[in-house]
Amino acid sequence: MAMGVMLVAVVVVAGLLLHAATVAEAQTLRVGYYDQTCNRAESIVFEEVQKAWNADRSMPAALLRLHFHDCFVNGCDGSVLLESGDNQAEKNAPPNQSLRGFEVIDRAKARIEAVCKETVSCADILAYAARDSVRVATGGYEYKVPGGRPDGTVSRASMANSDLPPHKQRNVELLAQYFYRKGLSMDDVVVLSGAHTLGVTRCGTFDYRLMSDQDKGMNATFRNELRRQCGYDANRVVSLDAGSPYGFDTSYYANVLANRTVLESDAALNSPRTVARVRELRAAAPSAFFGSFAVAMGRMGAIRGANPGKVRANCRRVRT
Structure with a gap:
């Protein structure tokens, strides 16, 4: 990373920490959430994202999209990772059928479960993976992401169909309505x-x-x-x-x-x-773009899950 980028990154991280603290107060999210209970969690996620990027340069885009599609339906609760059961899950909705990167989350989750059983939520793993996708794609830009998102228990294709912003939309005001509903600007x-x-x-x-x-x-x-x-x-x-x-x-x-x-x-x-x-x-x-993007991702990543449950041992199934 160039020295100029590094210095700006430090300033932006300081701003993000302040923003994260404000969000945490309202939504129980905080930076370093797993420092005491599973201090290897974030490093494991980064290692898996880096390995995926080494194998496929398109994977950062896939993981960013996966997090975005998760947060816009039911909030950031990992519900996009769930498989269909009695009903069609989010991942089966037409806008989500081209989603990729599930296996990266699965690998990170399996490694984390081996050292910290049922401690780190799938929703947080997905948020960290999105952050780390920016890190590998930029060659080292880092920003802090708070943890503490509970895993969701509900995943419905119908909600994905109605909540995700459509790519066939030329009117920016109508497009923005999907963001306004989530508290975004x-x-x-x-x-x-x-x-x-x-x-x-x-x-x-x-x-x-x-x-x-x-x-x-x-x-x-x-x-x-x-x-x-x-x-x-x-x-x-x-x-x-x-x-x-x-x-x-x-x-x-x-x-x-x-x-x-x-x-x-x-x-x-x-x-x-x-x-x-x-x-x-x-x-x-x-x-400057990296910093603006990190702050916007922080706001999106703080969208509260609508159906909070316990940490899932398997990101594809609701914990029973």
Whole structure:
């Protein structure tokens, strides 16, 4: 990590600690939650994320998305990890069927259970894994994440269908309604969308935007590039951040401004309501973007679980 980034990181961490303390007071979350009961928990999670990243550079994006999809349904309670039982679970909802990274959480959980039985929640493991995804993708940027999230006991596909922000949404005000319901802000919409600086998506997710030349929210040259990349094959994949699929950087915001985004929900940010913030993030030093992202993740990660239960011994099943 460059010295400038390191110094900014220290300042941002101090701010995050203050924010985390405020959140903790309301939601019983605190930094260092497992220091006394399972002091290896966070290091084990990082080791598993790093191993996954070494094997697959797209894994940080998958783990960030997994945490996001967890928090927006029932709060940050690990319910997205549960398998279907008497009803269809969240992971079976159409917006979640492309989620990945479950095995990384399983491996971390198994190792933690071997040293600290039924102590560390799956919800916290998922939150730590999302943080560590940023760490490996940036080459070392770190921020504190409080723990203390109880595991949830309810997982319903119907709730995922209604609560997750749709990618087919060009109106940023309507998109923001999904965030407002969770206590988040318009700024959080812009900053958290920056997670799309990582990862890829299937052409079938957005190919309807390539059918004609009438989508004014997509650069015409870029549209033709995507047509060549996709080749009428819905299963091919393209980068969410054109030209930089594995770098956690501000190029995503440059692409928003240039109308070079594949998802309508990303194109929505190039609107009068949000374009000034997009320009600010594009022009900012990488460390400033990292800091804003860390704070927004802290707010999202503090969304209270709606159906708290006990720590699950297996992240895929409710503890009985």
